[in-house]
Amino acid sequence: MKNENSNKYNNDRELEVHRNSWFCVRNRDGYFTLEYDQPQNVVLPVIDDKYILLIKSIRPIINDIPWELPAGGSESNESCAQALQRELAEETGIIISDIDRFIELPPLSEMPGRMPQLLNVYSIELTMKEYDSRGAYDSNEVRGVEIFTFPEIARMIGSNDIYLAPVNAILSRYLLSRFDLF
Numbered sequence: 167m168k169n170e171n172s173n174k175y176n177n178d179r180e181l182e183v184h185r186n187s188w189f190c191v192r193n194r195d196g197y198f199t200l201e202y203d204q205p206q207n208v209v210l211p212v213i214d215d216k217y218i219l220l221i222k223s224i225r226p227i228i229n230d231i232p233w234e235l236p237a238g239g240s241e242s243n244e245s246c247a248q249a250l251q252r253e254l255a256e257e258t259g260i261i262i263s264d265i266d267r268f269i270e271l272p273p274l275s276e277m278p279g280r281m282p283q284l285l286n287v288y289s290i291e292l293t294m295k296e297y298d299s300r301g302a303y304d305s306n307e308v309r310g311v312e313i314f315t316f317p318e319i320a321r322m323i324g325s326n327d328i329y330l331a332p333v334n335a336i337l338s339r340y341l342l343s344r345f346d347l348f
Contacts, residue, residue, distance in 0.1 A: 200281050208237035209250040210289040210336055213297050217313040221257050231309045233328045246286045258311045259300035276332055
């Protein structure tokens with residue numbers, strides 16, 4: 167016997183409204199959702215246990231170049247850590263050969279009312295030597311790569327210089343746990 171409440175959004179009540187190579191929009195019984203086809207991932211690069219690396223990411227949709235963490239979707243047959251290894255190189259010029267250096271953290275929900283997938287969050291410990299010896303980054307996506315001390319990050323969050331919700335959540339969670347504030 168089928169449990170009527172087991173899946174309110176079963177396939178016969180879902181309608182794909184739009185699809186492109188990155189995501190689809192579905193009407194789930196009157197609730198429109200944005201659903202990525204591949205896992206979405208973000209990495210928190212911490213340098214010498216003193217600095218956090220941020221990128222200035224070009225975002226024409228919001229007409230801004232906000233501070234962000236390196237991030238991106240997994241490609242076919244690519245694990246989340248492999249995707250972040252690639253994204254870190256593309257967006258910062260830092261090449262990491264040991265995939266095991268990417269440490270999985272608890273995931274986040276970006277928009278629980280519109281995006282049913284969770285954002286995969288990882289961290290990586292880097293050295294100042296790795297940062298200083300970084301190569302070129304993709305200037306079509308990124309305007310700059312900089313590092314900030316923990317107090318600078320906290321001030322940037324407080325002054326709204328860092329205003330993207332997932333970035334704020336990841337940085338705040340890290341700083342709160344780092345300084346035993348919860």
